[in-house]
Amino acid sequence: MTAAPLRLHPDRLFPADPDTRVVARRLYAEVAGLPIVSPHGHTDPRWFAEDAPFGDASSLLLQPDHYVFRMLYSQGVPLEAIGIGAPVDPRAAWRVLADHYHLFRGTPSRLWLDWVFHSVFGLDVRLAPETADLTFDSINEQLARPEFRPRALFDRFNIELLATTESPLDPLDHHAAIRASGWTGRVITAFRPDPVVDPDFEGFAANLDRLGAMTGEDVGSYAGYLAALRARRAAFAAAGATSTDHGHPTAATADLDRGEAERLYAQVRGGGATAEQAELFRAHMLTVMAEMSIDDGLVMQIHPGSFRNHNADLFRRFGRDKGADIPTRTDFVRALRPLLGRFGNDPRLSLILFTLDESAYARELAPLAGHYPALKLGPAWWFHDSPEGMRRFRRQTTETAGFHNLVGFNDDTRAFLSIPARHDVARRIDCGYLAELVVEHQLDEDEAADLAVDLTYRLVKSAYRL
Amino acid sequence: MTAAPLRLHPDRLFPADPDTRVVARRLYAEVAGLPIVSPHGHTDPRWFAEDAPFGDASSLLLQPDHYVFRMLYSQGVPLEAIGIGAPVDPRAAWRVLADHYHLFRGTPSRLWLDWVFHSVFGLDVRLAPETADLTFDSINEQLARPEFRPRALFDRFNIELLATTESPLDPLDHHAAIRASGWTGRVITAFRPDPVVDPDFEGFAANLDRLGAMTGEDVGSYAGYLAALRARRAAFAAAGATSTDHGHPTAATADLDRGEAERLYAQVRGGGATAEQAELFRAHMLTVMAEMSIDDGLVMQIHPGSFRNHNADLFRRFGRDKGADIPTRTDFVRALRPLLGRFGNDPRLSLILFTLDESAYARELAPLAGHYPALKLGPAWWFHDSPEGMRRFRRQTTETAGFHNLVGFNDDTRAFLSIPARHDVARRIDCGYLAELVVEHQLDEDEAADLAVDLTYRLVKSAYRL
Amino acid sequence: MTAAPLRLHPDRLFPADPDTRVVARRLYAEVAGLPIVSPHGHTDPRWFAEDAPFGDASSLLLQPDHYVFRMLYSQGVPLEAIGIGAPVDPRAAWRVLADHYHLFRGTPSRLWLDWVFHSVFGLDVRLAPETADLTFDSINEQLARPEFRPRALFDRFNIELLATTESPLDPLDHHAAIRASGWTGRVITAFRPDPVVDPDFEGFAANLDRLGAMTGEDVGSYAGYLAALRARRAAFAAAGATSTDHGHPTAATADLDRGEAERLYAQVRGGGATAEQAELFRAHMLTVMAEMSIDDGLVMQIHPGSFRNHNADLFRRFGRDKGADIPTRTDFVRALRPLLGRFGNDPRLSLILFTLDESAYARELAPLAGHYPALKLGPAWWFHDSPEGMRRFRRQTTETAGFHNLVGFNDDTRAFLSIPARHDVARRIDCGYLAELVVEHQLDEDEAADLAVDLTYRLVKSAYRL
Structure with missing residues (x-):
């Protein structure tokens, strides 16, 4: 099976009506580049204090994200299978996510993850069983670099x-x-x-x-x-x-x-x-x-x-x-x-x-x-x-x-x-x-x-x- | 600063989709001119008994309208500043409204007031700090006429x-x-x-x-x-x-x-x-x-x-x-x-x-x-x-x-x-x-x-x- | 008065936006013909056990349908008038439905009934007072046939x-x-x-x-x-x-x-x-x-x-x-x-x-x-x-x-x-x-x-x- 492409369409999430979309594009162009002000969140200040490299794809993107693992759990995936409450091979955990990535269709987790895959890591294939290893390896390789x-x-x-x-x-x-x-x-x-x-x-x-x-x-x-x-x-x-x-x-x-x-x-x-x-x-x-x-x-x-x-x-x-x-x-x-x-x-x-x-x-x-x-x-x-x-x-x-x-x-x-x-x-x-x-x-x-x-x-x- | 124009677009509030808008226009054309039947409201019967001229813009349009002054109050405007609970110069009260008129963007009060300004009083500039006096004077001048x-x-x-x-x-x-x-x-x-x-x-x-x-x-x-x-x-x-x-x-x-x-x-x-x-x-x-x-x-x-x-x-x-x-x-x-x-x-x-x-x-x-x-x-x-x-x-x-x-x-x-x-x-x-x-x-x-x-x-x- | 035509538009219920409608049509084409799986309902198993012909239009389509008769009742139609709690001439009951069919505009009952009239019985006129007898007779005539x-x-x-x-x-x-x-x-x-x-x-x-x-x-x-x-x-x-x-x-x-x-x-x-x-x-x-x-x-x-x-x-x-x-x-x-x-x-x-x-x-x-x-x-x-x-x-x-x-x-x-x-x-x-x-x-x-x-x-x- 050929991997499906991963694209982020420039018009995504804009209303379908063409006249409205044109206005939305113009408004968005004015704010897309504004800095991010994030006054409330739960990131770990240790990251910025120590500035150590993040670990692998699973420990960074899967295991801490309760939006993601609750969906997997709801469909019968034991939490242990993705490394929660039990040690797991990170690649195996990532494959579990890849096997179930269709569950996220229509959810915001899909929007956020696809953005991370494409915009942060430059991936151009949709996460799926056949792209599990490719994405896992690519993310990990990049995370080891200073710019990540x-x-x-x-x-x-x-x-x-x-x-x-x-x-x-x-x-x-x-x-x-x-x-x-x-x-x-x-x-x-x-x-x-x-x-x-x-x-x-x-x-x-x-x-x-x-x-x-x-x-x-x-x-x-x-x-x-x-x-x-x-x-x-x-x-x-x-x-x-x-x-x-x-x-x-x-x-x-x-x-x-x-x-x-x-x-x-x-x-x-x-x-x-x-x-x-x-x-x-x-x-x-x-x-x-x-x-x-x-x-x-x-x-x-x-x-x-x-x-x-x-x-x-x-x-x-x-x-x-x-x-x-x-x-x-x-x-x-x-x-x-x-x-x-x-x-x-x-x-x-x-x-x-x-x-x-x-x-x-x-x-x-x-x-x-x-x-x-x-x-x-x-x-x-x-x-x-x-x-x-x-x-x-x-x-x-x-x-x-x-x-x-x-x-x-x-x-x-x-x-x-x-x-x-x-x-x-x-x-x-x-x-x-x-x-x-x-x-x-x-x-x-x-x-x-x-x-x-x-x-x-x-x-x-x-x-x-x- | 130049005053922004005030227009009431003939298609306002119709759905954006062009085919739907065409049908909406046709339906609206059949009912736009029907008489108003208002079976429930809170106007003052004294107005129609005495038929005296209404007062100034502030006492007519601002001070009695709790939709309007609650919004001002929510943003820190004391009620006294617009003449509630204390005497105030009507022009000063009107300027307070003009200074805060941007607060009403996206609210029905904005739709209703703009209609009154344009359709009743013929104003063609948006209410704003720089048009406060112009609109106040124009409204007051018209209210004094018999046809108002x-x-x-x-x-x-x-x-x-x-x-x-x-x-x-x-x-x-x-x-x-x-x-x-x-x-x-x-x-x-x-x-x-x-x-x-x-x-x-x-x-x-x-x-x-x-x-x-x-x-x-x-x-x-x-x-x-x-x-x-x-x-x-x-x-x-x-x-x-x-x-x-x-x-x-x-x-x-x-x-x-x-x-x-x-x-x-x-x-x-x-x-x-x-x-x-x-x-x-x-x-x-x-x-x-x-x-x-x-x-x-x-x-x-x-x-x-x-x-x-x-x-x-x-x-x-x-x-x-x-x-x-x-x-x-x-x-x-x-x-x-x-x-x-x-x-x-x-x-x-x-x-x-x-x-x-x-x-x-x-x-x-x-x-x-x-x-x-x-x-x-x-x-x-x-x-x-x-x-x-x-x-x-x-x-x-x-x-x-x-x-x-x-x-x-x-x-x-x-x-x-x-x-x-x-x-x-x-x-x-x-x-x-x-x-x-x-x-x-x-x-x-x-x-x-x-x-x-x-x-x-x-x-x-x-x-x-x- | 001429009877209004009854048509089922092929695009019915699809979004109005033309681009969206095109996609909806393509998706629908893939599932329109799939078999019906109905895992929860309230049909009478006796129908399928005995395979006897259904009765007349009123006893089949009106008297058992609480969506339909509750609407009639809400507008002052006594239930007895349509044969509930009292015997009634089925044609008279059907005329009551026809007289009040405008009440169902915008309701799902209207969608369902129009589909039944058109797709099951081939009717091409809207139910209305002037088509009550025509539709009643046509439905009853068809119900008597083996294929119904x-x-x-x-x-x-x-x-x-x-x-x-x-x-x-x-x-x-x-x-x-x-x-x-x-x-x-x-x-x-x-x-x-x-x-x-x-x-x-x-x-x-x-x-x-x-x-x-x-x-x-x-x-x-x-x-x-x-x-x-x-x-x-x-x-x-x-x-x-x-x-x-x-x-x-x-x-x-x-x-x-x-x-x-x-x-x-x-x-x-x-x-x-x-x-x-x-x-x-x-x-x-x-x-x-x-x-x-x-x-x-x-x-x-x-x-x-x-x-x-x-x-x-x-x-x-x-x-x-x-x-x-x-x-x-x-x-x-x-x-x-x-x-x-x-x-x-x-x-x-x-x-x-x-x-x-x-x-x-x-x-x-x-x-x-x-x-x-x-x-x-x-x-x-x-x-x-x-x-x-x-x-x-x-x-x-x-x-x-x-x-x-x-x-x-x-x-x-x-x-x-x-x-x-x-x-x-x-x-x-x-x-x-x-x-x-x-x-x-x-x-x-x-x-x-x-x-x-x-x-x-x-x-x-x-x-x-x-």
Whole structure:
């Protein structure tokens, strides 16, 4: 069998209508070359600190990518067969991916991987059983070259800024090393306090102890706990962070008085909290974090509504982040009211909301963001970071929230090589959407061109205070 | 900087595909000139009673429009800066709007305002900082002329009928004055009893007292309360009303027996009702209103699911209707069953449902309206009264409910000058949708043309018994 | 008045964009002639056992079709007028349909009926008041001919396999007669145990007694009950069944221990179960059915979320299935976890999920099916088995679940003559969707052509183990 060619068509993801496509092309031409600003993601700062070569194709592109291995798993591929939870020959793992590459037809993973294969590695054949070895060998050979090291790729990708995400317990050594190295690439951290704010987080009590030890604060008291959090926020800000991030199961917020908060903290600190108390503590701490944000200027992000580790057996065998996090219905209107009642009218707060429940876009989130000065909407998230997902996001938020209550694109990924592909998909979809507004005479083209730059570059810089 | 031109393209809002656009144009040509029938809205009957000139551009187009000022507020503009809650120079307020007009790109407010600027006032430059004074002066100069008075615009707009909405406590003097004036414009009222039916309404107890005083009924008893409501419904019907409207937080209905209803009324009348009792009373009263509708023939509308005055601080400072009403998830299937169990099969009842929760369109509302003889669906409402919102409405309701269980368009607005723009958007979107069905060969064009007239003119007249 | 022509355009339901339409045509040409595989439906096996002529047009096409008569009823047509609950002259009933045929514009019923009129009966005039008698007479005349008997139509329709659905209490005599007849058409049954698994089913206690009598098992004990279910499953499998089907009000599952299950069974068997106990029993039995499926290999289907017989008065007067079943909001993430915790990772289980709550497509179902090896998604169901419904399904599931966690098309109908029309609509919509992916350069056309065959033929055969 002859290998099928791999091509990236210059018009990909643009609307089919010829008049609209012409406008989309013109808009895209203005933003295609803009630098990448990536304010939220999960790449490993060690890569940029050490600048060591990446390993082989499987360990770089397959094993860390839960979008990819969850699809394989859903079709009966054991995780061990691709080297998760068990050692495997990387070539064998790659062949498993090649054998199942047809499963990704119509998915964003296919778009991202094809971009990496073609644009990063120059491959011109589609991944398939008959091209498994050829692609594996070619990628590995290239990864060994200097121009494929992390910093070289960072520069080649035209990344202006890349934020990673760390726990308050992280010493931020890699970020310090990056700054000390003299390399000019801008890699910053973001403050993700779930391990010391969520009583249901694994090792919560021990995490609090470490937090106290790191900061010299007495986390036995609520006052000491808050002081420790403030100290770590300051350390993160000093390491370049401009934002915090909160990954709670719901969007619940609460605004307890001091006495209630102290009693509740004692309860969760002691480990005897009920599920309701844990939820109330998380809820209260979001409002506390908002208050601290007003003080220290860190932009606040909330990513609620993922049921983590839904597959209990898989979690027991393989641990977290194995493709078994499932979105749930999420309420925002009642959930956010306590926090918004305190700080929603304060323009010093910049609170960015994300959702996995698209039914909230037009019903709850666009109306909230189109009213409260403190609120903005983050882009289509996770499963919805896809062509159709982005289109639904635009169509369901723009008419009520406009464009300026949004924050541009997040790639939110640990798959470093795919970052340009992800931003490129967003730019193409946005230009296609704007082109539709032009062709339907809702916007003039000069306005659409201006908005294309907003959505690509200006909004993310202002919303994240970069 | 040169001012950008303001144009209204004749093909605006039609689908981009050329074949579809040609059909949409033909369909639109048949309905573009039909008179406006506006069965539900919030214009002020005083305008038509007194026929005084409207004031300046800011007080007419900016300060009363919560779609507009909520967007400004969301981007940090204090309400006082545009004259809400504080006096302001109207020109300064207008400049604030002009400075922020780019925020409305992609929103229906932009479509409506541009139409008003161009079609009502003949402006041919886009609103922008550099055209603020020019547009302000031009609009004000024109508003002073006789042909811009309310009745002249009513005639120019080709309005066949316009319904306002009043409380049962309204003496309907303006409507009486309109009828007594000899002017032939048809302006009718609609009966909105929330102030005397919702125990959580501000001043509920005093409202009941006034209701008793107006009608001479003893509202100390449930029987007297019902008699008073019947009397006011009769007075509204005599003033031309053909409908009632009910703006409850949920769609809950109940069907209490007489004894329960009397006890519950005593409770809410006395002011000691719990939140649950208040909800049950509202729920019960919807069924009572349906029963009265069967007697007096008034069409019944339910507009549920808005969380009113979500921003408590803003409500304290500025009061109601300041852009802080947020939609909530709304159940219809269980909620409406008590009412439908009593009257759902009675073709004498015409009950029109609206929703802010679009997830209910295909799941609940179209199946309900496609079965119960008494039920019809109102058009896309409020935040969803927009091009994409209307498209979602059509795509998610037609296949199950058809076109004849719908009621045509409502503008639902207090922004009188924008009424033709709103109806025009609806006609364009509907013709575009029908054109798609023609081009996909689901309908023949003669059928689409017939439906275009139904959606524009015939359905609203039959559904509202006009 | 001249009758309007009835035509079926060869491009119907393809996207309007000319380039996309060309690709859709090519893809469709490859699958239009593939045999029909219908793994889930509600035709009457008696038709194929006895092969008697169908009756008249009204009794064949109108009275059994709840999609059709619910629309008529919603617009004030009494069910008695079309022969439901009262005898009627079939011609008079047909004239009622003809008089109201405009109500079906834009609905899938219109597509299906027009196909039947034109492709099965060769009619070339649109149904309308003036063609009522002509169409009625023509259809009846043709139905009397041998080539319109059930088996002849089955062959003409190119049906490779047709599954009916029966209760465990059905003796499966018609299926036995079909097999004994020597006719080669493959008509199989499916096991739908709701009457003996759902304590709220009419006649549940008597149904259990009959179950015991049929199987010789002692259904007084839980063990005997399970043995009886196993025996009937075995009988169904022997009659060709490859699947079970479960029509519960929710998707709740539970996994009780043996003692709890025995106590709960005693409760529901005795008739004294509360609503919560009935729900828990249904929930538990889904997990039991999954366990039995792992043993006997029957594919399991869950069709949750219909509020049955919502119109109580209509139910009292006319009974079940009168167009008054209404979808409800349905949770899957928490509901399915007990069952998935037991069997979700077991590739021997094939569990196919359906929903009437489209908000779950992208949020819950695609993420679940894109992870659990045992899960697959059934196609757009019931009210959503329509052009727009199918498009929403594809756009909201593909990017997360891919195509291979789906199961192809189900017609799910008792309207035998419309089966080819329904499959044809699905093929056209799918080819249009795939063509869009090609024209947007997300897929190469060879891949789309391969997927078209998957969606039409291969996936259904593998998912249902046919």
